[in-house]
Every structure is written in structure tokens, then in C-alpha cells.
Amino acid sequence: MFNKASKGSLFPYTIWIAFFVIAPIALIVYYSMLDLNGNFTFNNYKAFFTPVYLKMTLTSFWYAFLITLFTLIIAYPTAFLLTKTKHKHLWLMLIIIPSWINLLLKTYAFIGIFGLYGPVNAFIEVFGLESKQILFTDFSFIFVSVYIFIPFMIIPIFNSLDKLNPTLVYAARDLGASSFTTFRRVIFPLTIDGVKSGIQVTFIPALSLFMITRLIAGNKVITLGTAIEQQFLVSQNWGMGSTIAVFLIIIMVVIMLLTGQKKGGRA
Amino acid sequence: MKKLSTASKLYLVLVFVVLYAPIFYLIFYSFNSGGNMNHFESFTLEHYQAVFADSRLIIILINTVIVALLSGFLATLIGTFGAIGIVSIRNKKMRNTLLSLNNVLIVSPDVVIGASFLILFTLIGIKLGFTSVLISHVAFSIPIVVLMVLPKLLAMNTTLIDAALDLGATKRQVLTRVILPYIQPGIFAGFFLAMTYSLDDFAVTFFVTGNGFSTLSVEIYSMARAGISLTVNAISGLVFLVTILVVIGYYFVTNRSKHVSKEVQR
Numbered sequence: 001m002f003n004k005a006s007k008g009s010l011f012p013y014t015i016w017i018a019f020f021v022i023a024p025i026a027l028i029v030y031y032s033m034l035d036l037n038g039n040f041t042f043n044n045y046k047a048f049f050t051p052v053y054l055k056m057t058l059t060s061f062w063y064a065f066l067i068t069l070f071t072l073i074i075a076y077p078t079a080f081l082l083t084k085t086k087h088k089h090l091w092l093m094l095i096i097i098p099s100w101i102n103l104l105l106k107t108y109a110f111i112g113i114f115g116l117y118g119p120v121n122a123f124i125e126v127f128g129l130e131s132k133q134i135l136f137t138d139f140s141f142i143f144v145s146v147y148i149f150i151p152f153m154i155i156p157i158f159n160s161l162d163k164l165n166p167t168l169v170y171a172a173r174d175l176g177a178s179s180f181t182t183f184r185r186v187i188f189p190l191t192i193d194g195v196k197s198g199i200q201v202t203f204i205p206a207l208s209l210f211m212i213t214r215l216i217a218g219n220k221v222i223t224l225g226t227a228i229e230q231q232f233l234v235s236q237n238w239g240m241g242s243t244i245a246v247f248l249i250i251i252m253v254v255i256m257l258l259t260g261q262k263k264g265g266r267a
Numbered sequence: 268m269k270k271l272s273t274a275s276k277l278y279l280v281l282v283f284v285v286l287y288a289p290i291f292y293l294i295f296y297s298f299n300s301g302g303n304m305n306h307f308e309s310f311t312l313e314h315y316q317a318v319f320a321d322s323r324l325i326i327i328l329i330n331t332v333i334v335a336l337l338s339g340f341l342a343t344l345i346g347t348f349g350a351i352g353i354v355s356i357r358n359k360k361m362r363n364t365l366l367s368l369n370n371v372l373i374v375s376p377d378v379v380i381g382a383s384f385l386i387l388f389t390l391i392g393i394k395l396g397f398t399s400v401l402i403s404h405v406a407f408s409i410p411i412v413v414l415m416v417l418p419k420l421l422a423m424n425t426t427l428i429d430a431a432l433d434l435g436a437t438k439r440q441v442l443t444r445v446i447l448p449y450i451q452p453g454i455f456a457g458f459f460l461a462m463t464y465s466l467d468d469f470a471v472t473f474f475v476t477g478n479g480f481s482t483l484s485v486e487i488y489s490m491a492r493a494g495i496s497l498t499v500n501a502i503s504g505l506v507f508l509v510t511i512l513v514v515i516g517y518y519f520v521t522n523r524s525k526h527v528s529k530e531v532q533r
Contacts, residue, residue: 013349020406021371024383078282081275098286100510104469104484105503108491109289112304208376215491225378232382245379
């Protein structure tokens with residue numbers, strides 16, 4: 001196709017792959033088998049399979065699952081209705097803009113909104129209820145995460161709905177399917193790829209985001225990401241941190257395989 | 268197409284309100300003379316003045332922009348030539364392997380990228396600071412540039428290259444006069460995305476930045492951990508303004524390049 005000489009242009013790119021794709025993964029695996037003094041050991045793996053870490057992994061999973069579920073429940077109808085609007089691409093643009101505002105700024109906003117004297121508590125007081133601390137609870141953590149991930153879930157679903165041929169829907173309706181049956185048997189199966197990419201871009205970060213847990217959930221909610229950050233930057237135990245990272249990578253690969261698509265249909 | 272029902276419209280409005288409320292909440296209180304985000308006292312610009320008077324903050328802002336521009340440029344350079352190289356590979360297996368390796372950093376969690384780069388830099392002996400942050404930003408931006416450029420290259424008709432070669436163009440001329448102009452929209456999109464990745468990144472930078480160097484995201488994090496400071500609100504106001512300007516700019520640029528490519532095709 002292209003001439004052979006252009007293979008020389010691959011040189012910096014392959015260097016990048018060697019140093020920043022393959023080497024880092026190898027280093028993580030290597031460090032996971034080192035103890036604090038740099039001796040070879042499997043103790044980190046043994047430690048990971050103790051109740052403390054297993055429980056943390058399970059709760060992290062549970063939170064990520066809830067976050068993904070709520071995000072999907074809100075995002076799918078939004079994407080669906082967006083495709084029905086007149087200037088759909090303009091509206092989609094307006095959905096995307098908030099995702100470009102720095103994530104930390106949005107998280108910071110919720111420190112104020114959920115604060116003891118913040119607007120949400122002021123609203124609760126109007127109904128004669130006592131104001132209470134919403135920050136540093138599971139609820140605030142899940143709410144903020146869902147808020148952050150909604151645009152990322154909407155985009156792939158919107159794209160797959162947009163590609164859907166409307167005549168298929170008309171055909172289903174003509175053949176007597178109710179709107180619910182049409183959705184369940186035609187629309188949803190044909191847009192499952194978009195849903196899968198949406199789950200990918202939500203679930204994996206939900207396992208690993210540590211700034212939201214730090215800022216919003218205090219130290220109450222610990223996710224895999226928070227644990228890695230803690231081991232690397234606070235406890236300085238790179239071995240244990242790497243071990244958790246190895247498991248995070250394994251989980252990631254499993255999710256990629258589960259939600260993988262035959263054709264590389266990235267939005 | 269049917270018109271949307273009132274309930275549907277209400278739902279969409281609600282989603283938009285929830286998406287934008289926190290952002291406008293931040294900006295609203297950035298003009299508050301009281302020191303909190305609960306009670307609006309009176310209008311003031313003092314928090315904006317505080318941002319511009321804080322030379323440390325300004326330096327961090329400049330650092331962030333420099334890292335974004337520089338890493339965007341370098342990633343675009345390496346990524347574009349990488350994509351051209353990938354297309355030139357005939358062996359299908361090797362090509363697919365490279366493409367899968369390309370996507371590893373896109374799907375990897377930030378924490379894992381940050382942690383592994385920290386190990387890498389410590390082992391190689393690169394001092395944590397500007398260099399390590401710049402290198403990491405280049406590293407995680409390259410794959411996105413490749414993904415933006417690749418479709419343009421694949422859509423390109425190879426007879427164009429054959430024609431240029433038949434007409435006596437050198438390989439260099441083929442590259443600069445035929446290939447690069449053709450894939451230009453992909454290159455621009457790649458550069459633009461690489462920059463937004465860099466500006467947005469917190470987790471990777473947080474791991475590989477040393478004590479002396481900081482970017483805006485990392486600085487906001489440490490300020491937010493210390494509690495509420497309306498300087499952060501003023502920063503949000505500025506960030507939002509810049510984002511809107513960039514969106515409008517990008518909209519016009521892509522619209523123009525669409526027109527141009529349509530005319531070329533005619």
C-alpha cells in the first residue's frame with residue numbers, strides 16, 4: 001500500500017510502545033513480587049487474598065456497579081430523546097461541554113453543594129427536616145460519580161442510536177409490535193454496542209478514581225484506585241500498590257473481553 | 268418524526284439543569300464577597316483579582332499551558348508518523364498487534380498509568396518535575412493522535428500516491444504534498460484532543476509530579492483538600508470561559524475543514 005521507506009517513520013512510535021506501553025506493565029508485574037526491601041516474595045499476593053483486601057475489592061466492585069447502573073439508567077433515555085430533537089448535534093455538544101470542565105472543579109462544586117450549610121441542606125430545611133451531613137457518605141460519592149460519567153455514557157449510546165436505521169423501527173411497528181416490544185427486540189439489541197462502550201468508559205474509571213473518594217467521601221469509601229494511590233504515595237509500599245494494580249489490570253482485561261465488540265467501533 | 272412529549276422534554280431539561288447547575292453554582296459564588304459558597308453577600312471581582320495577583324498561580328497556569336501545547340505537539344508528531352508507519356505494514360497480524368498495543372494506554376485506568384510511570388522514571392533516573400510530567404503527557408496522548416489520523420489514512424486512495432510517484436515526485440514530496448495535506452483534519456483533531464487530555468489530566472500528573480512542579484489540576488486538588496476557597500471558584504469561571512471559546516473556535520475550524528474537503532472532493 002504505502003511505500004516501504006515510510007516504515008522508518010515507525011521508529012519513534014515503536015520506541016514509545018516499548019518504553020511506555022510494554023515496560024510499565026512489566027514493571028508493575030515485577031514490583032508486585034517485591035517486598036519493602038526489594039526482595040523477591042509472593043507475600044503481596046498472599047496479603048491481597050486476606051479478608052481486608054478482598055472486602056475492599058468487593059466493595060469497590062459494588063460501588064462501580066451501582067455507579068454504572070445509575071449512569072446507564074439516566075443516560076440511555078437522555079441519548080434516546082436527544083436523537084429525536086431537531087438540532088440533535090447541537091444538543092449533544094451541550095451535553096459534552098460539561099465533560100470538558102476539569103473534573104476536579106466539578107467535584108469541588110459538590111463540596112459546597114452538599115455541605116452542611118449548602119443549597120441542598122437549605123432545600124431540605126424548607127420541608128422542615130433537619131439538615132445533615134451529606135458529604136462523606138456513600139450517597140454523595142455515588143451521586144458525584146454518576147454526575148461525572150453521564151456525558152461519557154451518553155456519547156457512545158447517542159452515536160449508536162443515531163446510526164440506527166429508522167425504517168427498522170417503522171417495520172417493527174407496522175408488523176404490530178408495541179413500542180415496548182420494539183424497544184426490547186429492535187432498538188436495544190441494535191444499540192447494545194454503544195451501551196457496551198458506555199459501560200467500559202464508566203466501570204473501569206469508577207473502580208480507579210481516587211480524587212472523588214478523597215474529596216467527597218472522605219476516607220470512608222475506599223476503591224481500588226484509592227488503595228493504589230495510598231500504597232504508592234502515602235505508605236510508599238510500591239510492592240503492595242503494584243499488586244493491587246495487577247488485579248486492577250486483570251479486571252480491566254476481563255471487562256474489555258466481556259464488553260468487547262467484533263468490529264472496533266470506537267466512538 | 269413525532270414531536271417530543273411534554274414529559275420527555277421535561278426529562279431532557281432536568282438532565283441539562285443537573286449537568287450545568289454545579290458549574291454555574293461555582294461561577295455564581297466566584298463573585299461573592301462573602302468567603303463561602305452558601306450565602307451571597309454582594310458582587311465583587313476580588314477573587315478574580317486574587318487569581319491574577321498570585322504569581323505562583325500564574326506560573327502554574329503558564330506551566331499547564333506549556334505542557335499542554337508541547338506535549339500536544341510532540342504527541343502529534345510521533346503519532347502521525349506512527350499512523351503512517353502502521354498503514355505501511357503489510358503483515359496483518361503485526362498491524363493488529365500494534366493497534367492493540369496502541370489502545371492499551373487509552374483503556375488503562377489513570378492510576379495504573381501514573382503508578383507505572385512513577386516506577387519507570389525512578390528506575391531510569393529522570394527527576395520528577397517538568398520533564399517527567401511532559402514525557403507522561405506525550406506518552407498518554409500518542410495513542411489518541413494515532414486513532415484520529417488512522418481513519419483518514421485508510422480512507423485515502425492509494426492511487427493518489429502512485430500518481431504522484433509516476434509524475435516524478437520524490438518520497439519527501441509525496442509526504443509533504445500529498446499525504447499530509449490529505450490527513451490534515453485528522454492531525455488537527457489529534458492535536459486538539461491531545462491538548463485537552465493534557466489539560467484535563469489529574470491522576471497521572473499527580474503521581475509523576477515532584478514537589479517543585481505543579482499543574483492546574485494538581486493545584487486545584489490541593490486547594491480543594493484544604494477546604495473551600497473562592498479563588499478556586501474564580502479559576503472555574505475562567506476555565507469555563509476558555510472552554511466555551513475553544514468550543515466555538517473548534518466548531519468553526521471543523522466546519523471550515525469540512526467545507527474545504529467537500530470542495531476538494533468535487
